[in-house]
Amino acid sequence: MPKVLLIAEHDNAKLKPATLNAMTAAKKLGDVDILVAGQGCAAVAEEAAKIDGAKKVLCADDAAYAHFLAENLAALVAKLGANYDYVLAASSTTGKNMLPRASALLDMQMISDVSGIENADTFVRPFYAGNAFATVQSKDKIKVMTVRTTAFDPTPATGGAATVEKVESAGDSGLSGFVGQQLTKSERPELTAARVVVSGGRGMGSGDNFKLIDALADKLDAAVGASRAAVDAGFVPNDYQVGQTGKVVAPELYIAVGISGAIQHLAGMKDSKVIVAINKDPDAPIFQVADYGLVQDLFVALPEFTKAI
């Protein structure tokens, strides 16, 4: 069996759900070892060991990995990855930051955002903002890839009984230092893992008006997203952005409110199962991908919608 190294995504306390989606892709390719690199991350390693199908968990517990700095993490991933046939990570900002660096250290041409596995060396990935899909064949010895998590169902978090093995730290590069984080605090489900997403666009008019979106999201237990226009206008923080360069989501239900539907936004949401668009402009391109379109002023429609469910 080919050997796969999957890089776990976590916050030193808990595994992130994206790891389970990436695991599904990894299991299609061979026997999977999971690397948990962090600081004080023993509980995460135990959690990873229970993932269905995990063979072995490699745990690198060191201050150098506390904040997942790419310089330190990539050095470790390249060192360990040299003994594998595949090195995989979820296509999150952490994976996108770290894995190309590790891939270059291994002298391998990475494949970004894999959404399909055809066979051992042939993969499918979106490009041009998801307006085309490329079927690509890797000739490199080690296939290094980030995985588009919305394209793979999560592997069960339990059922595995992997051994946990400590691995030595590759040390601190001294090239970068962590200063701080400003994380958006929310009681709502995570945008990329939510069953329902309600997104607002430029049509919302202000950040204050997003409370109409919040009210609907609360009723539906939904995550809140936004178009680039709404983020650029300062209505909501950057981590709300859905699209080509933001987050890619594929919920059961996506409700686009006051979003015109630029191709860059569609790239991030058009794999949603059901799409609803609310926009007062009947010619807005968002209606071309919406299953249910409502041409109405959102300031009338949103409160009514929230009340009706």
Added chain:
Amino acid sequence: MKILVPVKRVVDYNVKIRVKSDQSGIELANVKMSINPFCAIAVEEAVRMKEQGIATEIIAVSIGPSQAQETLRTALAMGADRAILVQTDESAEPLAIAKILKSIVDKETPGLVVLGKQTIDGDNNQTGQMLAALLGWGQGTFASKVEKDGDSLKITREIDGGLETLTLKLPCIVTTDLRLNEPRYASLPNIMKAKQKPLETKTPADFGVDITPRVVTLKVSEPPKRKAGIKVKDVSELVNKLKNEAKVI
């Protein structure tokens, strides 16, 4: 310090692309091409650093066909001082591009390389990180704010949960996110002046880099089309459809 800014010529972001009927690639004939938007942000950031007295010289580099000269002229019109075109009609992969850029960095010894975080054609998001690896430099990817702080740069990065701040020892790599700045439009006098600025032409072979693809594209296909939906007349019809037809709420 010198700043190196790699830029790429891509299909303009407003163009709705079409897959070639033989599935060999994207139709590029008679399609409007522009500087990759993230690369324009990278040029703008470098120009602002020069205006603040942090940078002394800005070198724009492009690896691509002879028409990439236009992209370099755009960077020169925005304020870059000189340009290098590494001319090739092959589409070089991020690792090969990073290797060519490393050779240029070794020769030009910039204190900083600013790149777009991704191109909107390949959507790879790899080149900056790979160049940082090959140089053994730190990397500040997806930057929304860059501040000079002594011998370091303080970088604010856009991450999945919000924002993160790092310090990076110079020299280093920065890749730009959308909200780092709003690139200027070049003025007509600056467009004229840009035509006089030096533009040197090289080839990948000059740097001893083999750009033969390691990941071969077998086929390019259209994404599955969503079937056209319906318009509902009011909220109550919408709620009814979502409950009883789509069964999602």
